[in-house]
Amino acid sequence: MDRVTLNDVALRARVSLATVSRALNQPALVRDSTVRRVREAAADLNFRPNLVGRNLRARTTRTLGVVLPTLTNTVFADCFQGIERATRLQHYSVMLTTTEYRVEDELAVTEELLRHRVDGLILTVASAAESPVLDMLDCEKMPYVLVYNQSPRPHRQTVSVDNRIAARDAVGHLISIGHRSIRMVTGDFRESDRAQLRYRGYRDAMRAAGLVPQPPVEVPLHTAVASGALAQCLRGRDPASALFCSNDLLAISVVSGLLRLGLHVPDDMSVVGFDGVDLGALLYPALATVVQPSRDIGESAVDTLLARLRGDVPGRSIVLGHSLRIGETAVRFARRPTSQVIRSPNRRK
C-alpha cells in the first residue's frame, strides 16, 4: 500500500517532521524556500496525508454523518447532493447511511457514525417528536440538524419547509379551482411526521373553506397503489374529485393507478403531490405538486451545522420557502368535463 509518512518526507527534504507538517498546512509559518523543498519532496514521494492520524490527534474529523430514510425517493437523493456539495466547499467529508424506513435501525446506524467520531449529524427521522436517536444525541450533546422533520421542541434545530402551510396551500389551490370533495392519500402514516403535518394542512384548508376533511387514505408504500384503496375514494355519495398525496412518488403511483382503473387524469380526478421531484415535471401529464427546495435544504443544513460546530449559538430552525408547481394533473373542477386539452395530444392525428 502506501507507507510514505510525514517522516519520510522530512527525511527527503532534510527538515524535521514538524516542519513538513507546517509547510503543508500553514506555509505562512515556514520560509518560502523550505516550503518549496518540502512540497517537492512530498510530490516526489507521492505523499498522501493520513487523515486518520490527523483526526486522532486533532480530536475532530471534519466529517459529518448523514442519516436518511432512503435514496430511492429522489427528494432525499437531491438533499444529499446538496449536503455533499456544501461539505466539499467547506473541506468537510460526509458519511451517509440510510435506514430504509426501519425506525428501529436509526439508533444503530447513528451509533456507528458516532464511533467514527463524526463532528455532527444531519438526519431525517421518522418522527422528531419522539425519537430515541434524538434523545440520545441531546443527552450526549452531539450537534445535529434535522432535515425535512419539524420538531415541536425548539432546541431541535431543523431545516424544512412549513409542511402544514405548504399542504394547506396545495389543498387551498384545489379548492380555489372548484374542488369540494378532496381526499388525502398517504403512505404508512406512522412512518413520517411530515405526512401528519401535511394532513393537518389538508384539514386546515378544508375547514377554512367550510368543507369536511375526510380521514386519510392509507396505501402501502413502495408498491403499485392497490386499486382498492383508490376505488375507496370514488365510491359513496360524495366521491372525490381531487386527491392530495403526501409525496410525489405516491402521487405518480396514484395517477397511474387511476389511469389503469380507466379514469382520466385530470378530467375525472385531479391529483397533487408533495416534494417537487424533477421527474414529476418530465412526466405526461406533468405532476402538479408542492415544490420543496431539497438541495437547498441539504446545503442549508450543512451551513447551520458547521456554524454550530464553530461555536455559534444554535439559532432558530430554518423554514425554507415552498412553491406550487401547476402541473397538468390538476385542473378546475367541472361536473361534466369540458376540457380536452390534456388528452387531445394523445390522440392520433
Next chain:
Amino acid sequence: MDRVTLNDVALRARVSLATVSRALNQPALVRDSTVRRVREAAADLNFRPNLVGRNLRARTTRTLGVVLPTLTNTVFADCFQGIERATRLQHYSVMLTTTEYRVEDELAVTEELLRHRVDGLILTVASAAESPVLDMLDCEKMPYVLVYNQSPRPHRQTVSVDNRIAARDAVGHLISIGHRSIRMVTGDFRESDRAQLRYRGYRDAMRAAGLVPQPPVEVPLHTAVASGALAQCLRGRDPASALFCSNDLLAISVVSGLLRLGLHVPDDMSVVGFDGVDLGALLYPALATVVQPSRDIGESAVDTLLARLRGDVPGRSIVLGHSLRIGETAVRFARRPTSQVIRSPNRRK
C-alpha cells in the same frame, strides 16, 4: 463531548487498559468474570469505542469508498443501498461521494477517499477504458471494483450486466415484434461507456436482422427532451416506429415528449428503456425496459472487494443476468394501429 476512553473503563473495572481492549474485542482471551466487570464498567460510563484510534493503530479502517456519478438516477441509488446493506452485514462502513457526471472530479473525490484511508473502492467511472482515476489506483495497487462499467482490461474487475448483449436483446425483441425502423436515443454519448456498449448491442441486433443501424440520437441529459430531437426520428422517408433509449430516465422523458408531440405511445411509437428502475413499472403506460439487478450489483461488488481485501486472488469480472421487462410502451408494429388496449382505459366510461 465524550471523553471516556479505554483507560477510563480500565480504571473503573480495576483492570489494565489492555484487558479492557481484549475483553471487548476478544472475550475468549479473558476470564468470564472479568469480561462481565469490564462490560459493566463500559456500560456505566457509556463507553463508545473510538474508531479513529483503532483505525490508526490497525492500519485499516474497515471502510470502503464509493464513487458514483449521481444519486438522482435511482439506478445508482439502488446500487448504493445494496452496497450499504452488504457492508453493514460485514461490519464495514462506507464513504460515498458523487461526481454529478463531472469526469474531472473523479480524481479529486477519490483522492479524498484515499486520504481517509478507505480499504478499497467501488466506483462507476465515465469510461473504464481510459480513466485517470483507475490508472492512479492501479499504480498505487489500491483495490477497487467497478460497477456498471465494463473494462477491456481484465485486471480491472467489474460487476455489471453484459450491456452489449442486453441491448441487443432489447432491440432484438423490438425486431421480433415487427419493428424494422428502430433508432437509439442516448444522453451525452461520451459521458458513459455503458451507452456506447449499448449502442453496439443495438447495431448487432439491427445487422443480425439485416436492418441498417442508424446513428444515435443524442439528447441533452437531465432536461425535458427537446421535441426537435424527437421529431428528427419521425421525419424522413423511413420514420422510426420504435426507440431504444440508453437509460430509463431518458426513456421516461422520451415517452412524455412523444405524448406532448401528440403521438400515442405505443401505438405510434414504441419505446424501450434500460435499467429497470422500479418507477418505470409504476408508470402508465408501464415502461418496457431491460432490467439490471442494481442492488445485487452493489452487494456483489462489496463481496468481491472484501474477498480481495482478505487476500483472495482477484478473479474474473462478474456479469450478472439481465432480463426484459415487457412493459406497455412497446407493442407489435402495425402500419395502421389496431390495438386500443393501452389507450382505452384512459377513456371516460
Next chain:
DNA sequence: ATGAAAGCGCTAACAA
C-alpha cells in the same frame, strides 16, 4: 489470564 509498553501518523506546545 493479565499487565507494561511500544507505536500507528499526525499536530501543537515549547524551546532554541
Next chain:
DNA sequence: TTGTTAGCGCTTTCAT
C-alpha cells in the same frame, strides 16, 4: 524559522 517532544485512543507483542 525550525526542531524536540508529548500525546490523541487504540491494539498488540512480550512478559509475568
